[in-house]
Amino acid sequence: MRETSRKLNLFVYEKQGLIFRIMGWIVMLSSVLTVASMVYYYGFNHSAEEKELLIKVKKSFFGVFIINYLVRLFFTLDRKQFFRNTWAEGILLALVLINFFSLLLFGLPLIARIFAALDVEGFEPYYVFIIQCYLLLLVAVEVVKRAHLLGNLKMKPATTFILSFVILVFLGGGMLMMPGVIRNGESIRFIDSLFMSTSASCVTGLTVVDTATFFNTKGHLIIISLIQLGGLGIISFATFFASFMKKGIGLRHQGMMKELFDNESILGAVGMFRKVIIYTFTIELISATLIYNFWGDVQFASAGHKIYYSLFHAISSFCNAGFSLFTNNLYEPILQDKLLLHMAIAATIFFGSLGFPAIRDIFDVRNIRERLNRPWKKWKLSTQIAVYGSFALIILGAVFFYFLEKDNTISKMGMVEAVVASIFQSVTCRTAGYNTVDFSLLGTPILIIMVFLMFIGGSSGSTAGGIKTSSFTVIFSAIIATVTGKKMVTMGRRTISQELIYKAFAVFIFSASFIFINVVILSIAEPNIPIIRLVFEEVSAFATVGLTTGITANLSDLSKMVLIISMFVGRVGVLSLAFSLSVPTRSNAYKYPNSHIMIG
Numbered sequence: 001m002r003e004t005s006r007k008l009n010l011f012v013y014e015k016q017g018l019i020f021r022i023m024g025w026i027v028m029l030s031s032v033l034t035v036a037s038m039v040y041y042y043g044f045n046h047s048a049e050e051k052e053l054l055i056k057v058k059k060s061f062f063g064v065f066i067i068n069y070l071v072r073l074f075f076t077l078d079r080k081q082f083f084r085n086t087w088a089e090g091i092l093l094a095l096v097l098i099n100f101f102s103l104l105l106f107g108l109p110l111i112a113r114i115f116a117a118l119d120v121e122g123f124e125p126y127y128v129f130i131i132q133c134y135l136l137l138l139v140a141v142e143v144v145k146r147a148h149l150l151g152n153l154k155m156k157p158a159t160t161f162i163l164s165f166v167i168l169v170f171l172g173g174g175m176l177m178m179p180g181v182i183r184n185g186e187s188i189r190f191i192d193s194l195f196m197s198t199s200a201s202c203v204t205g206l207t208v209v210d211t212a213t214f215f216n217t218k219g220h221l222i223i224i225s226l227i228q229l230g231g232l233g234i235i236s237f238a239t240f241f242a243s244f245m246k247k248g249i250g251l252r253h254q255g256m257m258k259e260l261f262d263n264e265s266i267l268g269a270v271g272m273f274r275k276v277i278i279y280t281f282t283i284e285l286i287s288a289t290l291i292y293n294f295w296g297d298v299q300f301a302s303a304g305h306k307i308y309y310s311l312f313h314a315i316s317s318f319c320n321a322g323f324s325l326f327t328n329n330l331y332e333p334i335l336q337d338k339l340l341l342h343m344a345i346a347a348t349i350f351f352g353s354l355g356f357p358a359i360r361d362i363f364d365v366r367n368i369r370e371r372l373n374r375p376w377k378k379w380k381l382s383t384q385i386a387v388y389g390s391f392a393l394i395i396l397g398a399v400f401f402y403f404l405e406k407d408n409t410i411s412k413m414g415m416v417e418a419v420v421a422s423i424f425q426s427v428t429c430r431t432a433g434y435n436t437v438d439f440s441l442l443g444t445p446i447l448i449i450m451v452f453l454m455f456i457g458g459s460s461g462s463t464a465g466g467i468k469t470s471s472f473t474v475i476f477s478a479i480i481a482t483v484t485g486k487k488m489v490t491m492g493r494r495t496i497s498q499e500l501i502y503k504a505f506a507v508f509i510f511s512a513s514f515i516f517i518n519v520v521i522l523s524i525a526e527p528n529i530p531i532i533r534l535v536f537e538e539v540s541a542f543a544t545v546g547l548t549t550g551i552t553a554n555l556s557d558l559s560k561m562v563l564i565i566s567m568f569v570g571r572v573g574v575l576s577l578a579f580s581l582s583v584p585t586r587s588n589a590y591k592y593p594n595s596h597i598m599i600g
Helices: 002-014 016-043 048-075 079-085 087-106 110-117 124-145 147-152 157-175 190-201 217-232 234-242 251-260 266-294 303-318 339-354 356-363 365-373 381-405 415-428 444-456 469-483 498-525 531-542 557-572 574-581
Strands: none
Touching: 016 048, 016 124, 048 079, 048 087, 079 087, 157 190, 157 217, 157 557, 190 217, 190 557, 217 266, 217 303, 266 303, 266 339, 266 356, 303 339, 339 356, 339 381, 339 415, 356 365, 356 381, 381 415, 381 444, 381 469, 444 531, 469 498, 498 531, 498 557, 531 557
């Protein structure tokens, strides 16, 4: 008997690799089916019987995760270390078992018993929602455990980054077509759904349908999820959560993050992205709290509804998306006098467009402590460009807006209201897409100024679009150096390398050429729309701003496709796109003779 048991144990351990591979495929399939069942559950309309069946199917997936955990526990040699490494997953699965035994022994699941003890009536929807979120959390744990596989991808970092956005856009487009996310049984065409998904994923804000009334709450949740994932990047989230796993992140994955986000070192890239997520959620939470308190006399159905609106606009503001749950954006009669609300949103937009490296440099506790101990120590040059450049452009835009529109869109406002409106429009036109005035009434001069501000955009390393303040500053400094006869380009007692100058000019030329070509196509497709409005729309799309003079919904399918491509290219970046498509040269370790060419 002992010999048989020994042989059986030996056989099982010899097949350990095969068992792990089989369980891996089973868990992966279960995870896919779990997500698919949730999409089907919420995306389509079902009868009560169908919903009950779907819930039972989803509950069965818990068994797969429990079996997988027990199999890994069975084969591990150091059980204590295993429990230390998988404590979060173990707690989740232990609660599933407790819930199951509660049902078996007392005829009521533990979660349902808690609701019953609290005298909560009609708790079934809440119970179903908690079960599904719980299951989704288990799927997320499995995904995070496999995040290190990003480092095994045989693709350029830029290609990986672009591919993640392509997948996000098409997934979002498919989900927004589901009848369960649309109000009043309406339907949406694929091109319009793809447009909305691209606009949300690329944090732009241009819309072809009224976000507030066309989609229901489930549709709004899909849009805000696309905004959050698109604003920070799927790979950023994967890196953040994988960095907390005991396995850590492989060197190839870390190198990918360094190259993809142009960080100074491999270790700095991973460390930065932990703080990126923390900074993001902290600022969004602070913003949501301020917005919640600044709604004033705006009527909401409930406190939960008010919290939901506050969170939506906080996330949309920080990610510089410009999506709103109001039909006329922030140009609503009930919001016209909410100046504190406008300034809170403008401040959130500003921090979102400032760039995570700059935010880290300014607000990191260690950096603050070091500057207090060494008062002569300044911000990094990139941070100075981001902060001072942003303030300069905001002031410039506000002054122009005030004096060009004081007899037009802001003529009926008081002095304070007009100044706040001017500042808000200057902040938002650089990247965010919110508006507190009617943009269809703006004059041509201010539209031209806004095109200039949108083209520059926000700062590097942010959720903003445009060529970025850093590129503009480098180009401007190079022009000044050329005009004044300087051989070197310097800023803040630092020399700017030729490589950075070439890159800045490349961004400018690629962006301007791309916009020019698209404007030509739009002018052919939309001959009845004034050219300034088409230019404004194209630059707004490319710079992922989202402002419009009111022509977006009436554009032809060809024009919408042009804007979709513009939003996508503007979000992933012209250089990232160029690098992903480029073929590396074998060698450039040679130099041709110099030649003289007449310039100008």
